Amino acid sequence: MRKENSSNAINKEFLHRSCKVNEAMDLISGRWKALIIIFIGEKTNRFSLLKAVLGNISDQTLGRQLKELENAKLITRTIIPGVPVRVDYELTEKGKSLLPILDALEEWGIT
Amino acid sequence: MRKENSSNAINKEFLHRSCKVNEAMDLISGRWKALIIIFIGEKTNRFSLLKAVLGNISDQTLGRQLKELENAKLITRTIIPGVPVRVDYELTEKGKSLLPILDALEEWGIT
DNA sequence: TACTATGCTCACTAAATTGGGAGTTACTCA
DNA sequence: TGAGTAACTCCCAATTTAGTGAGCATAGTA
Numbered sequence: 001m002r003k004e005n006s007s008n009a010i011n012k013e014f015l016h017r018s019c020k021v022n023e024a025m026d027l028i029s030g031r032w033k034a035l036i037i038i039f040i041g042e043k044t045n046r047f048s049l050l051k052a053v054l055g056n057i058s059d060q061t062l063g064r065q066l067k068e069l070e071n072a073k074l075i076t077r078t079i080i081p082g083v084p085v086r087v088d089y090e091l092t093e094k095g096k097s098l099l100p101i102l103d104a105l106e107e108w109g110i111t
Numbered sequence: 112m113r114k115e116n117s118s119n120a121i122n123k124e125f126l127h128r129s130c131k132v133n134e135a136m137d138l139i140s141g142r143w144k145a146l147i148i149i150f151i152g153e154k155t156n157r158f159s160l161l162k163a164v165l166g167n168i169s170d171q172t173l174g175r176q177l178k179e180l181e182n183a184k185l186i187t188r189t190i191i192p193g194v195p196v197r198v199d200y201e202l203t204e205k206g207k208s209l210l211p212i213l214d215a216l217e218e219w220g221i222t
Numbered sequence: 223t224a225c226t227a228t229g230c231t232c233a234c235t236a237a238a239t240t241g242g243g244a245g246t247t248a249c250t251c252a
Numbered sequence: 253t254g255a256g257t258a259a260c261t262c263c264c265a266a267t268t269t270a271g272t273g274a275g276c277a278t279a280g281t282a
Contacts, residue, residue, distance in 0.1 A: 011167050021145045024220030029140045034132045058241045083249045084258040104212050109135030119267050169271050194279045195228040
């Protein structure tokens, strides 16, 4: 976990106070997060499906990033009872509203 | 430096091949890069000025991020002879074209 | 001669992120 | 009883990124 008064953490705080861009960047800057958001938007929205399309992501990292996205309220997590239990992830409105920006970023990356 | 065949580096490669978004994200995902781009766009475009507005950034980190942005062709570096020598950073067209996206991200972060 | 300013660079350390592999829960089918 | 599946979760080690403190080159000022 983060030590709240390391200079690293202090600088992160500073960046958040000084500019909302950095707060936003933080939410989507995990290595796989942008791709996870895009895939969930395309209905590749379960743990095992994501794992399959994301190639070499580790279980732990996928779990962590999903949890972070959930905490950031970009996705929701719905447990579907059954055997075995399934879990559906869906984009929230906030998550959906990020898609055009990711598209713009992709477009920008290509040109 | 990066070890080119660590699984970390391999995954990064995979992400770049599979989705341009990640390549784009990489270019702007340093802790201070978004802010540096914005400031340079606003003419806070010298090393010492950036250092002043960025608070606690270390010389080395600022130097590194500027160099990375230069390598990514988002900024240019111009040495202005004089005493002492000054260096001006400017956004390239590519860099400028990122500003609307950062604005959108900021807007998204606020709402 | 000492000191200042700009814009770095280097070796080293600390912190944050990611990955590997095994273990867990809960229920079903053979 | 044993195997299988989905979706995690834990410990630990590897990797990547950021920060610290010092030093350097140049030229001008006190």
